[in-house]
Amino acid sequence: MTWQTLSTGSDETEWLGELLGRHLKPPALVELRSDLGGGKTTFVKGLARGAGSKDTVTSPTFTLNQIYHAKDGVQIAHHDFYRLKEAGIMANELAESLQDDKTITVVEWSGIVEDVLPHDRITIEFKSVTANTDERQIIFSHPGSQAGLFKRMETEWTKIEP
DSSP, X not given: OEEEXXXXXXXXXXXXXXXXXHHOOSSEEEEEEOSTTSSHHHHHHHXXXXXXXXXXXXXXXXXXXXXXXXXXXXXXXXXXXTTOSSOTHHHHHHHHHHHOTTEEEEEEXXXXXXXXXXXXXXXXXXXESSTTSOOEEEEEEOOGGGHHHHHHHHHHHHHHOO
16 A cells, blocks of 8 residues: 655655654554655654654664664664665664564665565655755555554645645
């Protein structure tokens, strides 16, 4: 199943992340796909806030992963595999976060860990609409088990969408 919407700027991209963070329950896997500078970290800022985190969200491009603490003991494990040629020990760390029932796992540049990722995941793709702007087509793909979650998000989004 898919749902797509237009984000006209980084504030809307962050708000979409916050919507997901408010409704998503762990354990969960969110795969983010886009080009460099496509809005992935902006989206995760919102997701973390929506899940109740007060932590500062930064891109894990250089650190490979970041952990954000949210409410009720939930944590968000944010992994970025852009700089890796092979997953190595990071595949083990990813596998551990995927097995933790209090963790929402977010993965960027997932190609080298594809064999570790379960098929039951949410994939969010950010596609640039106009060059040199923050306008993005954001496409949510998800298993049927998440249909209710995304219906709630879509309903809430259409109430505030400009």
